[in-house]
Amino acid sequence: MPDSSTSASSSASSSAVPDATVSQDDAAAALKAYQAENNAANAALDTTAIAKAESGSLLALDQCNMVYDQGAGGTRAKQDEAAIALNNAAFYPVRATDYPRAFFATATGVQSGQPNSSVLIHFIQDKSGAPWLVDFDVALTSGQQWPAFAVDSSGALDYTATHLDQLALSTVDLAAADRTVLADNNAGQPGSPFLSDDATNAEQKWITNEGSSEAGATSSLTVTTDLNPAPTYIPLKDGGELALYGTRTAVRTAESGHTFTFGDRGWAKVAGADSVVGGFTAEAVWMNAAIDPADRAAKIQKIAYGGGLVSVHG
Template identity: 30%
Template sequence: MPARNVTVASLCTSCLLAAALGTGCSEGSPSSAEAEKRAAAPALSKAQAQQVLDAYTAEANRAGRKLDRTVLPGIEADPQLSMDDASLKLRRVIKRPPPTVRFTNTSFYIPRVSGYPHWFAAGAVTGQGKRSMRHALLFTQAKAGAPWLLTANPYPTSDALSNIALDPEGFATSVDADERKGLAAAPGKVPAAHAALLTDGPGAANASLMADGAQTSETYKALKQGEKTLAGRGVTLSSRFSPSQYRVFALRTKDRGALVWYVLKQNEAYSSSKRGRLAVGGDLLGLVPVKAARTRMDTTVLVQYLAAVPPKGRATVTGMYRKAVTAHGT
């Protein structure tokens, strides 16, 4: 049989997206630390948050129309910046601007914070009908007077943000990354547990913190199947996930749990002993020359996640956004 080329398109793109398509309130007394947070001033008003979102939308659409990556550093911060920069590189190659962005059904979740970075979350929808998509946008301000920048934007599969608890004045309460009291796991522990599960499976250390689902156990199974399929075509793939250096953000939910934004880094390595078996395509377009992959391709992927951590039980992943950001072929 003739040899079949394998297009290197960052295998997990299809695995994760395919998996994503498959898929009562109680109040307690706040701790002293939480009471102190509730006494702090909110990062900004809801009217100001709407202005931030409107300004971002206008500039993002300008960048999209012109496929101008130079606009992004003025409106985004990492990890969103690196991911959207890579997306515009791809769109320049395929000569297809992104659709115009228009956010509807917006809601704002603004925590009271005493120090920087200031931040807030926004729930919104783009598109209509079957093409509609939910967003869990997270904006940050590094210091006083600094611009508000979009830092994360995972895509929830449900209206997860509506479960965020609000005080009588309509503001949210932040949860520290290392806060363990009253939670099944500290928000800062979730990335490592999730990375361990995706790399080594449900039996990995701390993987039991994560509930089964499209972005956890099912993604691991899809990855293993993908590796087996590629092996049959003469290509070896190794994939490893790890917590990224980016900050974990979390807000208190109505059930006294937490909704958590975090980022994992995925390193993929494709190799074949026979030249010509690998070809660059899909998610990697724009990151490396099309003919760069001869016998090996190494990629770095960032995956944003949104997860709900309950008071008891296991964390459930409710949203994600994935993009390859670097690639190197030999």
């Protein structure tokens, strides 16, 4: 007959829930590796190298930015090639029992020639031994700060803190509502669930500027939720959520038989042509972080964003 203490120990061990949650040390190592890989790729404007460090919306954005710089050159390209240091980092693991596993990091971005920025970065690892990739990266807008994240005693995010039944909107519904806000340009208006903020204003300015001002041309806007990565959230101490999601805007400019010439060499490089006949579509991806309060009557506010052009095609 087996020893009763051994039997009890074996039973407890076999029923234990496996833990694949990333450690603070491993998260710090992943951030350090990303900083080195990102800086090396940026210095060379290397679209292949950056794909070894990023994925999803962020990869599409940064690859397009590199192609633009290859065409435009000059001061902008030199600025984008400058190294970025990610200082004063804090890490927020997402509890996991298996792969894929993930964590968030906040840090201060320091780059010569630019003001410092406060960034939120999402890392994901698909399987054991696979590289950590960054698929989401946003920077705080002026005057904003990160809300207090809900964490457990180990420092991992505590998703039990969010009052899901009290949120102004669910994460998925919030991302969908933002599509309407951008299409109708009604942030801050009565009936809109969103406040008017710097992030939304930047997106609206981009949408306006994407359209052609050439006489006779017409512009039309399509707004969709970008699902790579899918909308997610960080739990907040006050019971709300920091919703994280991507939005894709596509502006189609057209005039039958008309030749549109790209005077911007960066746009020409992205489009793969100096001109197009009949029309073109400019697509942009916007990554957003929005405070969604645990109060159904409250308004939603975007506090951080990142984004820009990802493609130009006929």
